[in-house]
Amino acid sequence: MVSTKWANSLRGRWFFFGLSILINAFFNALTVSTNMGSGIWTASAVSLSKWTSWSLGNILFLEGVSVAFTNLLLLGRFDYFRLIRNLIFITPFSYLLAGFEVIFVHLGIAHLSLFWRCILDMIGLFGVAAAVSLYQRANLILHPTDDLPYILRFRFLHGSPVWSQWLSNVPPLAIVLLTLLFTHHWYGFGLGTIYNVITQGYLIGWSDRHVFAALHHHLDFKN
Template identity: 50%
Template sequence: MHIQDAKQRFFWLTISIVLNSAFNALTVATNMGSAVWTASAVNLSHWVTHSTDPAIASQALGIVLTVYGVIVALLDMLLIGRFDLSRLVRNILFVIPFSYLVQFIVPFWSNVIGIKYLHGDFSHPWQLLLLMTINMIGLFGVGAAVSLYQRANLIMHPNDDLSYIIRFRYLKGLATASQMLSYIPPITIMIICFVANQHQLWAVNFGTVWAFLTQGWVQGWSDKHFIPSLKHHFKTRA
């Protein structure tokens, strides 16, 4: 790897971790539906804390996202057919800052920026419309950030590495199909949480369906149009 290429990839990796954390936190703050993996983790947080209070559950979100990520990283090892310690370590190096950044940024969006004040009985239609718009912006940002660090391909969140493995090892580069297949584990977890949490779901709303249908497309679009000078380096992670 050339030094200049390595610097460029590391720079965009750093930017993508911050963007991904911030935009995931934004979708949690709107409560209009998070990306599928994040929504799954939010419901796990409620389950493990035995609480219906989002403020209490959010205190466990960082550790839940971290443990969740480690488990998925081990699943990735199964899919590539070998135990790759270097890849596992790189996945975990991504998980830890990402997980706790999400936990710490949610209160910023909710309390400092004031998104929590848009919640309520939606007596004004613009409240709901604004929340939905903010949520879609957040989900688009998540997809674009994932595209960045998949192309940088230095370290990657295990959830997105799962999609990446399916995409390039099994589906000949098809972004949308690989993204939908990778959603099977978190959707299964959400179903289990729905039963365990007395038929309640959190962070599952319009945005979750929107993310399920569009995230693969957003990543494919971002590959070509968002920092197009950054190309995929999947051969270095075969």
């Protein structure tokens, strides 16, 4: 049992941040390897990569930079430290995710039956939501695309994890639809993506209450 005092100390928050990065990369890679649909931001990056023929890594980085600056506009001030934290998150997370994805490919996840790939995809998407809940609560360093719904949630939407998640999904969903319009193909988008769009806000809210619940939200701005 983790004590509330330790969980919310600076040491505890860094521990949960590190744990959340591993969990997030692991389960994101699992969703990618199933080919059943990943989170909407990952799907949008894959779509842009296919459409523009740019590498997926470059697209992920550029998306992160764009969203990081959008976050500053929503905050209403130029927070250099927050921007640096957003940008620092991108590179190590991407390499961890890529490493785990290679492992899953070698394990043959993509060649499992449709039933088992669906199950693993759902498990992966739940794991991603739980990880997002952890590092949103620790609030030390966030991926820009996770910082976006966090800012929306507490600055504009009265703490609602559901509405903030849905609103933050509008830009990547628009990218996926534009790619479909111009290329006539879906890329990185599947049943798992639809499930993610509909449920992630609920799953984050559930994780706030049940996954290491001793860790509380640490806000660093006022409404």
